[in-house]
Amino acid sequence: MATIDALTPERILEATEEVLRRHGPAKATVVDVARALGVSHGSVYRHFRTKTALREAVTQRWLDRTSMALSGVVAGSEPPGTRLRRWLAELFAAKRRKVGDDPELFATYMVLVGESSAVVNRHRADLTGQLARIIHEGLERGEFAPAGASPEVLARAVFDATGRFHDPAYAREWAEPGIDAEFTALVDLVLRGLAAP
C-alpha cells in the first residue's frame, strides 16, 4: 500500500490535470486536487509551494508534449524547406487540437500567457530553438540564403511571422473558413523569404 499509494509529484500532476480538465482554471482548487487524491491539501503543499507552481507544472508538461512531437520533425531527413513547412503545419495542427480537445487546459495555458509566466517563455524558447536548428541546416546546405542573419534571428522572425497560427490569442480564428488557405499563403511567403535564389 505504502509504495503504490506514495504521494509523488507525478501523481499530484496527474490529479491536477484531471481536476483542471473538469473544472477549468477559474474553479479548480487545491482542495479539489487533494480530494481527488484522497489526502489533505496540506500534503499537496509539501510537494508544490503554491497553487501557481502546480498550475505551471501541469501546463509545462502539457506544452512539452507538443515540443516533443515537433522535435521528431526537426530530426527528420527531408530537405530543410520541406521540414520547415511540415514543422509549421504540425505546430498549427497541434495547437488546434489542443483548443478543441482540451479547452480547459488551453484556458489554463492562456492564463499563464496573461501572466507572462516563465513557463510560456520557456516553451517559446523551445520552439524557436527547434526552428533555429532547421534553419541552421538550411543555411549550411545552401538551401536557405538570407545574408547577414543568424539562424536564431531568422527563427524568431519565422516564429513571429506565423504567430496567427500558433499564438493562443488567435485561437478563436482557427475555426474560421479559409484559415488553411491563409496559412498556406503565409508559409509560402516565409519560405520564399528564406530560400536561396
Place this chain on the structure above:
Amino acid sequence: MATIDALTPERILEATEEVLRRHGPAKATVVDVARALGVSHGSVYRHFRTKTALREAVTQRWLDRTSMALSGVVAGSEPPGTRLRRWLAELFAAKRRKVGDDPELFATYMVLVGESSAVVNRHRADLTGQLARIIHEGLERGEFAPAGASPEVLARAVFDATGRFHDPAYAREWAEPGIDAEFTALVDLVLRGLAAP
C-alpha cells in the same frame, strides 16, 4: 446660440472622445457625455442609437486618422519595396504612439477587438487594401515576383506576418528592448519573400 450650440453628431463624438480619454471605456457613461455637452442623455440617444454605436463611431474616427496618414505612403513615388517597408514602419510607429499617447482610447479599441466589432474588421480591410495597392504595383513593375498569388492574398499574408507589430494584443511587448531589431528582421524576411530574384 441655436447655430453655435446645435447638437450635431460631430460635437457628440468630440465630447465622447474626451470623456473616454478621461474615464476610460469601463467608466465612461452616456450621462457623462451628455453632461459634458450640457444636454440630457436622451438627446444623445437621438443621434446614436446605442452606447455601443457611439463607442464604435469614436473608435472608427480614431482609427481612420491612422489609415489616412498611411495612405500618404501608399501614394508615394518611391519603389514599391521601399514604400512597403516605410508603410509597415509607419504603421508600427502609429500604433505605438496610440498606446503611449491615448491609453484609454487604445483600451476602447481593444474592447472592440474583443467583441469582433465591424469597425475593427473595416479597419483591417482598409489597411490590407492599402498593402494590396503597393504590392499590386510591385508586381506590375516586376519588382515583386511571387507566382500565382494575387495582391490581395499577398497583402493579407504580409499583414498577418507583421501582426506582432500592429495587433493590439501585442501592445505590451512594444516597449521591450530589442523590439526594433525584431521588427527589422521580420520585415527583411517578408520583403525577401516578395522580391523578384
Place this chain on the structure above:
DNA sequence: CAACTGACAAAAATTGAAATCTGTCATCTG
C-alpha cells in the same frame, strides 16, 4: 413641430457581508 427633457423599466455594475480558498505550522501517526 423639431428638438429636447426627464421619468421610467429593464439591464448592468457596485457593494459589503458571508463563504471559500490559500498557504502555514504545531501536532499527530505508522
Place this chain on the structure above:
DNA sequence: CAGATGACAGATTTCAATTTTTGTCAGTTG
C-alpha cells in the same frame, strides 16, 4: 522521524441587495 493532518489567519471569491446606467417615450418648449 518522515510524512501526513487539519486548525487557523489572511486573501480571495461569491452572492444578494442596492445603486447606477441604458434605452424608451410621453410630454414640454421655443
